Structure formats: structure tokens, C-alpha cells
Amino acid sequence: MSTISREEVAHLARLARLEVTDDELDAFAGQLDVILESMKTLGEVDTEGVQPTSHAVPLVNVFREDQPRPSLPRDAVLAGGPDTVEDRFRVPRILDEEE
Amino acid sequence: MGDRTIDQTAAHMAEAIRTGRATSYEITEAHLDRIDAVDGTIKAFLHVDREGALATAREVDEAIARGEELGPLAGVPIAIKDVVVTKGLPTTAASKILEGWIPPYDATIVERIKAARMPILGKTNMDEFAMGSSTEYSAYQRTANPWDTGRIPGGSGGGSAAAVAAKMAPLAIGTDTGGSIRQPGAVTGTFGGKPTYGSNSRFGLIAFSSSLDTPGPVSRNALDAALLHEVISGHDPRDSTAIDAPVPPVAEAARLGATGDLSGVKLGVVKEFAEGSGAAEPGVVEAYQAGVEQLVKLGAQIVEVSCPSFVYALPTYYLIAPSEASSNLARYDGVRYGLRTGDDGKRSLEEVMSLTREAGFGPEVKRRIILGTYALSAGYVDAFYGKAQKVRTLIKRDFEAAFERADALISPTTPFTAFKFGERTGDPYQMYLADLYTIPSNLYGGPGVSVPVGLSEGMPVGLQVMGPVMGDDITYRVAAALESAQETLLADTAPEIEGK
Amino acid sequence: MTKLNTYDAAVAAFEPVLGLETHVELDTATKMFCGCATTFGAEPNTQVCPVCLALPGALPVANKAAVEATMKIGLALNCRIAEWTRFARKNYFYPDMPKNFQTSQYEEPLCEDGYVDVVVEGKPYRVEIERVHLEEDTGKTLHVGGATGRIHGATESLVDYNRAGIPLVEIVTRPVPGTGALAPEVARAYVTELRDIVRSLGVSDVRMEQGSMRCDVNVSLNRPGDEWGTRTETKNVNSLRSVERAVRYEVRRQSALLEAGDKILQETRHFHETTGETSPGRSKEEATDYRYFPEPDLAVMEPSREWVEELRSSLPEPPRARRERLQAAWGLGDKEMQSVVNADAVALIEATIAAGASASGAVKWWLGELSRRANESGAELGELAITPIQVAELQGMVEDGRLNDKLARQVIDGVLAGEGGPADVAAARGLEVVSDTGALEAAVDEAIAANPAVAEKIRGGKHAAAGALIGAVMKATKGQADAGTVRQIILDKLS
Incomplete structure (x- = not known):
């Protein structure tokens, strides 16, 4: 019994914006299954009352003063863009709803 | 040690430049010539900046002629892993998705390398986005192990390790998320150091797993690595996770270790590493044990420590790292920089983004993005990502308890030596096992170094020294002591490479 | 064609429940996580750097002033300030969001459990605040090729990232039941009060027309005694009047559906300023899964109690208390004071009195002639080219008998036309009462x-x-x- 189906992998790929091929779907489903089996061993660890570690070395209240620093020159900003128009980044038509 | 310029240690080169016995220009040029001669075979570099490196070298020589006081590694050339952002030099993280991208800024560690007046030779190959243990996942080329060009140089930093092993560079920068500095060091007979997480800046280091990524030095011995460690380390206000504390005195520790005296030093051996499926292959165990005996002869005391949660380190890592990666790699969408494919004027942005990411990322990156997306998705986040963070706490506690009893922990760096190309690419899980012994330090945040300890069937074996958080100095001391017990540096015994 | 009930019929049969999510753009000098300037209206893509453009390798560092401003807002809204709080990543792809995740807060917001009291038609209402959290704004997208500026039908879009990364505070209410037919007015009163509170703190210019304050309005209906109904969320309602209209429209639309036996879809809707209607957003094939997780690139925050108390003691007098104090001092009735508030004239009148005018004189000019001028030109009262000091001077001239009301209006013409102060205009135009x-x-x-x-x-x-x-x-x-x-x-x- 596999833990992750082909359909589930397809759903995840859509969430992650990856246009995966059918061959990849098959391969990933099988490989992820093996990996997830290993991960399930974590389920056997007793972590009752254990605080999660999100940072290797815990630091608190790391702030920056509200002092402006130079931005990049616009040429440098736009230089990397695959398609720029009128000093902006051009993208194809957007299907999704705006947030 | 041979008597060619490129056979010297970085410390010797620096000394020669400072005292006028050699120029930075000739040393830099010797390495560029070496790259020309052997990189056709090794393929460690993705980009070589001959002119830039020589220009810096010339400036250093002029400065020295003017009598300026320069830093301890001034004029010594260095190679940089392609995951570190370099202004004006192509930076791709060995991914097609960043092909042709020229960064408009420098990583903090690159700024520091430039301030230290070190000529930058070029950018080294790696597994795409630092995901892998063999450098076979580079989108551009396959890097060979200088000890056997039919074998992998380790990964993800196989390019940096191979460049240093093949003497194309005396020093290199690597990054270590689960072992990507130490494991390539072990399998190429070089030295690799992962500093304490946060003791140097990640600003400008292309993120794989933010809570684990650590840049560090690659060299052929402990002192050279320690000198580079001191150049790149220290607080950076641009990295919120950087520790605002003095850098541990690692160069001093390496010099102390080189005296060969480890009396009073307690070294912990992790019981769980030797058990069950975690055990290393026999040849590795043999070389490692010989190293342990040498350490004992130098006066170290061996204590067995138990770290029961270490057996969960691998699955913990493979939940945390891909989760963070899935989010960190979302920015590669073909809008602001990098590759865009499929924009035929008809397709929607969503389709173009998906086609771009599909074409731009290789299989291992996609696998991990999907895995991370799964581990963070609604309904699973507590069972996977959340659970892994709790187990991470347990692993941390194991380390803290072990450091109550020992000054440092030792283990083989990796369970097996360099394997043949293609041997593990078909089975990701087998590949992941290469990092079995290195991952715990990343989860904990403490330092770890890999120092060459011997050979197994002609291939190098590394011994890992793990220290407590901000206790980087002890790891260098132990490693340097082990080197002092060896007749020659292992890197100097590598077979000569046939140029192509 | 959308079926609508009359409003009266709708509220006779159903009880509305409101919910409001308001975004306030802070006016810090720099962005939330980098040192880029935040000047409004700068040339496209000139206020961006590796951090806010999400170049590979860049890392965020939190702006202390933004964190403080958020805590001030929380305190002014009677919230509790968290002792332990952190940022989280909200993952979704959108081209105006450079990282394709928004750095926001999830389970541990900076401020929680507050309230805002408002009075509508003499009745008090308490709007409970669930949370106040800090996040970052997105870039601005220009849609090209379709109907003007709309995403629908556009053939391509152009993105400017100047706004990306500007600190944004989100203020979320708990559901507000019990407002009955006054739901639209209560919603408006709440947003107005919130705006005044934030403005009094000096942390944002809270201008809805410029987008520095934006509102999402949630409405559901239920029959008396029934459980609350399914809610809709109307996005980007960008004026006080629109808040009221959007609620009213949704009440009418939802009641018609419910009476016909139809179900309300839980959906995002868009408000149309021109028609006052809402329309459904494009329904998604799959439910959104934001995959929140703690931001590993930022440190957790533990605001010390000393810090919180220091901020609390720095808070200005709450607008409501101030209004009550001024109303008494100026001797105004409730209705008159309401007019002053509605016209946004409190601060202007206060300043005019401070400059020497009588209360009645200051109120007369700002609510009378000057309000009329503002209406005519479609400007806010505060945008008129006349200062409180000039109004006080004008009123002084009237009281001295140097001007009569008719002449004073002509003087205003001159001041607004940029001809100088009242005395200058009167002299230049020869507008003095003949006392010879x-x-x-x-x-x-x-x-x-x-x-x-x-x-x-x-x-x-x-x-x-x-x-x-x-x-x-x-x-x-x-x-x-x-x-x-x-x-x-x-x-x-x-x-």
C-alpha cells in the first residue's frame, strides 16, 4: 500500500507550479513513497511536551533601524528580467484571482 | 609535498607573498594554468575568471610593494561554490533556471574575501541548488573525483572539493546544509569545515534550507581552512540569524593542534553511529579506527556517548530541508530574472511559470520541492514539519548531553567512500545515506569538520570532528593534531591527473 | 441578472453578521525587511534592492519602527501584546509578490483580543478585534490590453515592485452580530474610527483613495434564532462610503438568494465603485493551501513588558475621548459635532481655534463655506489651499468689522487661488468694509x-x-x- 498516490503527486506539483510529465509522475510517486516510509519512523518518537526547534541557534528581537539605504540602480534591477517593458517586468496574462 | 607552486599550503603561499618570495600574480597564474591543464578532465569549474583573478593579484603585489599591511590570506587565490552570489560573475547554483544570471550584488562572505584581497579564480560545480551528495545533479557538467575519475567527488560541493584536491585552488568556499562541505572533503581527501550555524553570514548564499545552510572553508589542511574560516566569519547585520559574538580563535586552535598534543581532550564516540543500518562499510571503519588510535596516542581520551535520537536525524532532515526549500525556490518563476520558457503570447502566466520551473529544475530539485510541498500542506504540516522540528529539539538535547561528557565528538564523515557515477542516482534514498553522519550537526547547529584519515581500497576516508555551538576551535585543534600524526597530507598522495 | 431584495425587506427577514479585515500601510521611512525607501509615486522599480526583489541569496531583517508601530496600533485598539511572536511564510504564487510567499504572521500575531467602540444613531456598539499582525505589501500590477486596468481580458501585465515589502498591518475583527438594519453604518463607523485611531498615532496616512488603507468586508445573513450563515468576503473596498455600500449590497443580494432557497457560496467577491455592486471572483479549481510555516530567516520577537509600557505611555489621547473633550469645549451639540467629524474637520477646527479664532467662528467657516468649496472641487477639506491660521485671520478680520461675510468669501477665493494670506488678498483686491x-x-x-x-x-x-x-x-x-x-x-x- 503506497502512502502517496500519483494523483496526490500531481496535485502537489500544481501547488508548486511544476508542469511535470507523466513519466516523472510515476517516478516521483514511487520514490517519494520510499522516502515517506522512512519519515514515518518519526511517528514512533515520543515528543510529548517537546518544544519545536525552528532555528539552530535561537536569537530574539533582531531588528534594523528605520534608516534608508540606497536601492539598486534601475538598470541593474531590470537587467536580469526575461522581459521588461516601460521599466516594468512584463508577464503574460494572469488567470488567477488577485489576492 | 611536491615542490610546485600549487603544492604549497595556502598559509605558505600567503607567507611567500607577504615576504616577497613569490608574487600573488605568479601563484594565481599557476593555478589558472593548472585549471587549463586538468579541468578538462575534472570539470570542477562552471566559470573561470582569469582576468579578474589576475587583476586582483596584481593589485595585491602592488600593495605589498608599497609596503601596505594586508590580511593573512592576501593574494592567495580561491574558488567559490556557485551557490554563493558574486557581483558581475555568473551565478547559477548549477541550475538551468539561473542560466546567464549576473548578480548585481556580492554575498557578505564574498565582500569579506574581496576585502581580504584574495583573487577569485571562478565558480565551482555542485549539485543543483546544493541538493545531492555526488554533484551528479548539476545541470551543467559531471565533476570527477581526482583520485579516480570514474567516481563522484561527493556533493553537493563536489566542485570545490575536487578543485582543491586537484590543486586547481588552494582554498575554496563550500556550503553545508546536511554535509555538503564535509562529505565531499572526505571522499576527495581534502579538509572541509562547517562552522557553527549563524557564526558567519548567509546573506548572498542562495538558500536551500534556511535553518541549516552554513558556508564554510574547503582546503587541504586544518590551518588553511581555519585562516579562511576567520576571513569569512563574524556578525552581519544583514542576516537576522547571524550570531553577534566574537569568532572562535580557530587558527590559534589549529596551530595548537599541530603541536600534536591532545592530552586532557575527551573525544566522544557516538554509539548509535556504529549500530545497525547506520554502520559504515568495513574499509571506512578500518581507516577511521586507525585514526582513533592515532588520536589516543596523541593523548586524547575516548568516551562512548549515546545519542539515541540520531537515528531519526535523516528523516528529520528530509522533512525540514525540502519544506524550507519548496518555499525558498518559489521565487524562480521567470518573472524578475533567470529562465522563462513557453511564453508564446497565448499561454497564461500560470502555464508559463509551470513550464519554466519544469524546464529549469532538475529531477532531484523537483523531487524535493514536491516532498516539501507535501510536508507543509494542510493536514500534514503538524505530522511532518512540526514533528520534525520537535525531533530536532531531541537531537539538540542529545548533543548537549554528549558535550557534558566530551569536548568533541568523532565519527567517520560518511559511511562509504566515493562511489561510481550513476551508482545511486536511481535510488534517491541510497544517495541520502551519504549524509548520515553529517546531518546531526546541521540539525543541532554546531560545527563539524572532516579531516582526511586514510584510504580504503585506494579511496580517501574522512574523520569527522563535531563541536558544541560556537566551539569551532576544538574541532580544528583535534583535526590539526590528527594531521600532525600523519607523514604527509593525504591530498599530496593523490595520483597525478591526466589532462585532456 | 443578479436578483436583489429591497434593503428594508432584507433586514426585516434576516440578521446580518459583519466581519472586517483592514490593511494599513505604515509610513515608515524604509520597507519592512530592507532599507529601500517607501516614497509614494516614485518611478517604477527605483525603490527595490536584492531583498525586496527576492534576488537569489537575499535575506530579510525586520524594521524595528514597523514592529513598534504595530504594537502601538494594537495598544490603541485595546489589544494584548504577545510576549512571544514570530513571522511565518504564507506560500502562494503571484507575480506581484517577488518571493512567491508573503512574510506574514500566522498563529502568533503581535497583538490579540482588543476592541473598538463606536456609536451609531445614538446606540453604542463594541467591535471586537481578534488580531493585529504585521506583514508586507505586494508590488503593483498594471493590466494591459483589456478593459482599462482590469485583470479580466488583459493580454499581459506589467509589474512594478516599489510597493513590494512596504510594511502592512492587518487588523481583523471577530464576527460582529446584532447590528440589524444598521450593519452598513456600523461597518462604516468602525472603519472610520479605526482610521482616526491609526491616524492619531502618526504611523500611517491611512488614505483609502491612495490604498494606504484597504478594507475587506465579510457579510453573512441568518434568520433570527438560526445559526450564522455562510459568509462572503468582498475585497478591496476602498472608501468609507464603499464600505457602507458593499455591506448594503451584499445584504440585499444574499437575502434574495436565501429567500429563493438558494445557498450562499463561501467566496471572494469584488466591489465595483461605479455601480456599487459586488461580483464573484473566479472560483478556484482547488482550495488554497498556503502551507504556512515559521519564517526561518527571521528571529522570533519577545517584546519586553518595559517596551510595551513605554509605548503605551506614549500613546496620544484616543480620538473618541478627544472628540468628547473638544465637543464640550466648543459647546457643540451632538449633531453639530457629528458633522464636524464627518467632514474630517476636528483637527482643522482645533488648529484654527489655537490660532486665535472663536470656536463658533472656526466651526462656521470649516463646516460652511470651506466644506462647500471642498465638495465643489472634490477635495478633502484638509487638502484645500487654506491653512487654519489663515482661517483664524479671516475670522479676526470679520470680528473686527474689517470684512463682512460676503467680502470674506471673496477673500477665500483669493487665498484658494494662491494670491496670499487673507490680509494680502483683501489689500490686493481692495476688499475692505468702507468705514469712512x-x-x-x-x-x-x-x-x-x-x-x-x-x-x-x-x-x-x-x-x-x-x-x-x-x-x-x-x-x-x-x-x-x-x-x-x-x-x-x-x-x-x-x-
Whole structure:
């Protein structure tokens, strides 16, 4: 019994914006299954009352003063863009709803 | 040690430049010539900046002629892993998705390398986005192990390790998320150091797993690595996770270790590493044990420590790292920089983004993005990502308890030596096992170094020294002591490479 | 065609439950996680750096001033400030969001559990605040090729990242039941009050028309005694009036559906300023899964209690208390004070009084003539090119008898036209009440001579007839005479 189906992998790929091929779907489903089996061993660890570690070395209240620093020159900003128009980044038509 | 310029240690080169016995220009040029001669075979570099490196070298020589006081590694050339952002030099993280991208800024560690007046030779190959243990996942080329060009140089930093092993560079920068500095060091007979997480800046280091990524030095011995460690380390206000504390005195520790005296030093051996499926292959165990005996002869005391949660380190890592990666790699969408494919004027942005990411990322990156997306998705986040963070706490506690009893922990760096190309690419899980012994330090945040300890069937074996958080100095001391017990540096015994 | 109930029928049959999510853009000098400037209206993509453009390798560092401003807002809304709080990543792809995740807060917001009290038609309502959290704004997208500026039908879009990364505070209410037919007014009153509170703190210019304050309005309906219904979320309602209209429209639309036995879809809707209607967003094939997780690139925050108390003690007088104090000081009735508040004139009147004007005079000018001018030009009262000091000067001239109301209005014309202060305009345009009695007496004599019949009536004791003569004198002096003085001269001469 596999833990992750082909359909589930397809759903995840859509969430992650990856246009995966059918061959990849098959391969990933099988490989992820093996990996997830290993991960399930974590389920056997007793972590009752254990605080999660999100940072290797815990630091608190790391702030920056509200002092402006130079931005990049616009040429440098736009230089990397695959398609720029009128000093902006051009993208194809957007299907999704705006947030 | 041979008597060619490129056979010297970085410390010797620096000394020669400072005292006028050699120029930075000739040393830099010797390495560029070496790259020309052997990189056709090794393929460690993705980009070589001959002119830039020589220009810096010339400036250093002029400065020295003017009598300026320069830093301890001034004029010594260095190679940089392609995951570190370099202004004006192509930076791709060995991914097609960043092909042709020229960064408009420098990583903090690159700024520091430039301030230290070190000529930058070029950018080294790696597994795409630092995901892998063999450098076979580079989108551009396959890097060979200088000890056997039919074998992998380790990964993800196989390019940096191979460049240093093949003497194309005396020093290199690597990054270590689960072992990507130490494991390539072990399998190429070089030295690799992962500093304490946060003791140097990640600003400008292309993120794989933010809570684990650590840049560090690659060299052929402990002192050279320690000198580079001191150049790149220290607080950076641009990295919120950087520790605002003095850098541990690692160069001093390496010099102390080189005296060969480890009396009073307690070294912990992790019981769980030797058990069950975690055990290393026999040849590795043999070389490692010989190293342990040498350490004992130098006066170290061996204590067995138990770290029961270490057996969960691998699955913990493979939940945390891909989760963070899935989010960190979302920015590669073909809008602001990098590759865009499929924009035929008809397709929607969503389709173009998906086609771009599909074409731009290789299989291992996609696998991990999907895995991370799964581990963070609604309904699973507590069972996977959340659970892994709790187990991470347990692993941390194991380390803290072990450091109550020992000054440092030792283990083989990796369970097996360099394997043949293609041997593990078909089975990701087998590949992941290469990092079995290195991952715990990343989860904990403490330092770890890999120092060459011997050979197994002609291939190098590394011994890992793990220290407590901000206790980087002890790891260098132990490693340097082990080197002092060896007749020659292992890197100097590598077979000569046939140029192509 | 969307079926609508009349509003009265809708609220007779159903009880609305409101919910409001408001985004406030802070006016810090720099962005939330980098040192880029935040100047409004800069050339596209000139206020971006590796961090806010999400270049590979860049890392965020939190702006302390933004964290403080958020805590101030929380404190002013009677919230508890978290002792332990952190940022989280909200993962979704959108081209105006450079990282394709938004750095926001999830389970541990900076501020929680507050409230705002409002009064509508004399009735008090308490709107409970669930949370106040800190996040970052997105870039701005220009949609090209479709109907003007709309995403629908556009063939491509152009993105400017200047706004990306500007600190944004999200203020979320708990559901607000029990407002009945006054739901639209309560919603508006809440947003107004929130705006005034934030403005009083000086942490945002809270201008809805510029997008520095944006509102999402949630509405559901239920029959009395039933459980709350399914809610809709109407996005980007960008004026106080629109808040009211959006609620009203949703009440009418949802009640018609419910009465027809249809279900309300839990969906995002868009408000249309021109028609006052809402329309559904494009429904997604799959439910959104934001995959929140703690931001590993930022440190957790533990605001010390000393820090919180220091901020609390720095808070200005709450707008509501201030209004009550000023209302009493100015001697205004409730209705009049409401007009002052609605016209956004509290601070202007206060400043005018501080500059020496009487309360009644200050109120008269700002609510009367100046409000009319603002309406005519479609501007906010505060945007008029006249300062409170100038209004005080004007009122002083009236009280000294140097100007009458008619002349004063002409002086305002000049000030608004940029001709200088009231005294300058009066001098330049020759707008002074004629106080030269000799000149006035001559004018009165002329008027009497020209209107003998009227003069006779006045002599006969019909003082009311003086009006006709006053008018003639005013006409002759081009309005520059004081009517009272003229009247006195006429009566003196004809009695």
C-alpha cells in the first residue's frame, strides 16, 4: 500500500507550479513513497511536551533601524528580467484571482 | 609535498607573498594554468575568471610593494561554490533556471574575501541548488573525483572539493546544509569545515534550507581552512540569524593542534553511529579506527556517548530541508530574472511559470520541492514539519548531553567512500545515506569538520570532528593534531591527473 | 441578472453578521525587511534592492519602527501584546509578490483580543478585534490590453515592485452580530474610527483613495434564532462610503438568494465603485493551501513588558475621548459635532481655534463655506489651499468689522487661488468694509434722493423699509459697506 498516490503527486506539483510529465509522475510517486516510509519512523518518537526547534541557534528581537539605504540602480534591477517593458517586468496574462 | 607552486599550503603561499618570495600574480597564474591543464578532465569549474583573478593579484603585489599591511590570506587565490552570489560573475547554483544570471550584488562572505584581497579564480560545480551528495545533479557538467575519475567527488560541493584536491585552488568556499562541505572533503581527501550555524553570514548564499545552510572553508589542511574560516566569519547585520559574538580563535586552535598534543581532550564516540543500518562499510571503519588510535596516542581520551535520537536525524532532515526549500525556490518563476520558457503570447502566466520551473529544475530539485510541498500542506504540516522540528529539539538535547561528557565528538564523515557515477542516482534514498553522519550537526547547529584519515581500497576516508555551538576551535585543534600524526597530507598522495 | 431584495425587506427577514479585515500601510521611512525607501509615486522599480526583489541569496531583517508601530496600533485598539511572536511564510504564487510567499504572521500575531467602540444613531456598539499582525505589501500590477486596468481580458501585465515589502498591518475583527438594519453604518463607523485611531498615532496616512488603507468586508445573513450563515468576503473596498455600500449590497443580494432557497457560496467577491455592486471572483479549481510555516530567516520577537509600557505611555489621547473633550469645549451639540467629524474637520477646527479664532467662528467657516468649496472641487477639506491660521485671520478680520461675510468669501477665493494670506488678498483686491463715514453718508444721501417714496415711508416710522435703501448703498459701494453701519446712518438721517 503506497502512502502517496500519483494523483496526490500531481496535485502537489500544481501547488508548486511544476508542469511535470507523466513519466516523472510515476517516478516521483514511487520514490517519494520510499522516502515517506522512512519519515514515518518519526511517528514512533515520543515528543510529548517537546518544544519545536525552528532555528539552530535561537536569537530574539533582531531588528534594523528605520534608516534608508540606497536601492539598486534601475538598470541593474531590470537587467536580469526575461522581459521588461516601460521599466516594468512584463508577464503574460494572469488567470488567477488577485489576492 | 611536491615542490610546485600549487603544492604549497595556502598559509605558505600567503607567507611567500607577504615576504616577497613569490608574487600573488605568479601563484594565481599557476593555478589558472593548472585549471587549463586538468579541468578538462575534472570539470570542477562552471566559470573561470582569469582576468579578474589576475587583476586582483596584481593589485595585491602592488600593495605589498608599497609596503601596505594586508590580511593573512592576501593574494592567495580561491574558488567559490556557485551557490554563493558574486557581483558581475555568473551565478547559477548549477541550475538551468539561473542560466546567464549576473548578480548585481556580492554575498557578505564574498565582500569579506574581496576585502581580504584574495583573487577569485571562478565558480565551482555542485549539485543543483546544493541538493545531492555526488554533484551528479548539476545541470551543467559531471565533476570527477581526482583520485579516480570514474567516481563522484561527493556533493553537493563536489566542485570545490575536487578543485582543491586537484590543486586547481588552494582554498575554496563550500556550503553545508546536511554535509555538503564535509562529505565531499572526505571522499576527495581534502579538509572541509562547517562552522557553527549563524557564526558567519548567509546573506548572498542562495538558500536551500534556511535553518541549516552554513558556508564554510574547503582546503587541504586544518590551518588553511581555519585562516579562511576567520576571513569569512563574524556578525552581519544583514542576516537576522547571524550570531553577534566574537569568532572562535580557530587558527590559534589549529596551530595548537599541530603541536600534536591532545592530552586532557575527551573525544566522544557516538554509539548509535556504529549500530545497525547506520554502520559504515568495513574499509571506512578500518581507516577511521586507525585514526582513533592515532588520536589516543596523541593523548586524547575516548568516551562512548549515546545519542539515541540520531537515528531519526535523516528523516528529520528530509522533512525540514525540502519544506524550507519548496518555499525558498518559489521565487524562480521567470518573472524578475533567470529562465522563462513557453511564453508564446497565448499561454497564461500560470502555464508559463509551470513550464519554466519544469524546464529549469532538475529531477532531484523537483523531487524535493514536491516532498516539501507535501510536508507543509494542510493536514500534514503538524505530522511532518512540526514533528520534525520537535525531533530536532531531541537531537539538540542529545548533543548537549554528549558535550557534558566530551569536548568533541568523532565519527567517520560518511559511511562509504566515493562511489561510481550513476551508482545511486536511481535510488534517491541510497544517495541520502551519504549524509548520515553529517546531518546531526546541521540539525543541532554546531560545527563539524572532516579531516582526511586514510584510504580504503585506494579511496580517501574522512574523520569527522563535531563541536558544541560556537566551539569551532576544538574541532580544528583535534583535526590539526590528527594531521600532525600523519607523514604527509593525504591530498599530496593523490595520483597525478591526466589532462585532456 | 443578479436578483436583489429591497434593503428594508432584507433586514426585516434576516440578521446580518459583519466581519472586517483592514490593511494599513505604515509610513515608515524604509520597507519592512530592507532599507529601500517607501516614497509614494516614485518611478517604477527605483525603490527595490536584492531583498525586496527576492534576488537569489537575499535575506530579510525586520524594521524595528514597523514592529513598534504595530504594537502601538494594537495598544490603541485595546489589544494584548504577545510576549512571544514570530513571522511565518504564507506560500502562494503571484507575480506581484517577488518571493512567491508573503512574510506574514500566522498563529502568533503581535497583538490579540482588543476592541473598538463606536456609536451609531445614538446606540453604542463594541467591535471586537481578534488580531493585529504585521506583514508586507505586494508590488503593483498594471493590466494591459483589456478593459482599462482590469485583470479580466488583459493580454499581459506589467509589474512594478516599489510597493513590494512596504510594511502592512492587518487588523481583523471577530464576527460582529446584532447590528440589524444598521450593519452598513456600523461597518462604516468602525472603519472610520479605526482610521482616526491609526491616524492619531502618526504611523500611517491611512488614505483609502491612495490604498494606504484597504478594507475587506465579510457579510453573512441568518434568520433570527438560526445559526450564522455562510459568509462572503468582498475585497478591496476602498472608501468609507464603499464600505457602507458593499455591506448594503451584499445584504440585499444574499437575502434574495436565501429567500429563493438558494445557498450562499463561501467566496471572494469584488466591489465595483461605479455601480456599487459586488461580483464573484473566479472560483478556484482547488482550495488554497498556503502551507504556512515559521519564517526561518527571521528571529522570533519577545517584546519586553518595559517596551510595551513605554509605548503605551506614549500613546496620544484616543480620538473618541478627544472628540468628547473638544465637543464640550466648543459647546457643540451632538449633531453639530457629528458633522464636524464627518467632514474630517476636528483637527482643522482645533488648529484654527489655537490660532486665535472663536470656536463658533472656526466651526462656521470649516463646516460652511470651506466644506462647500471642498465638495465643489472634490477635495478633502484638509487638502484645500487654506491653512487654519489663515482661517483664524479671516475670522479676526470679520470680528473686527474689517470684512463682512460676503467680502470674506471673496477673500477665500483669493487665498484658494494662491494670491496670499487673507490680509494680502483683501489689500490686493481692495476688499475692505468702507468705514469712512463721510463716504457712506454721501452714498446714503444719494440713495435717499433717488428713492424719495421709500425715504418717506421710513420717516413715517416704517423702519423695515430701510432694507431697500441699504441695498442701494451696498450696490453703490460694491458690497464693501457694513450693513449695520449703513442702516444706522439711514435711520439717523430720516428720524
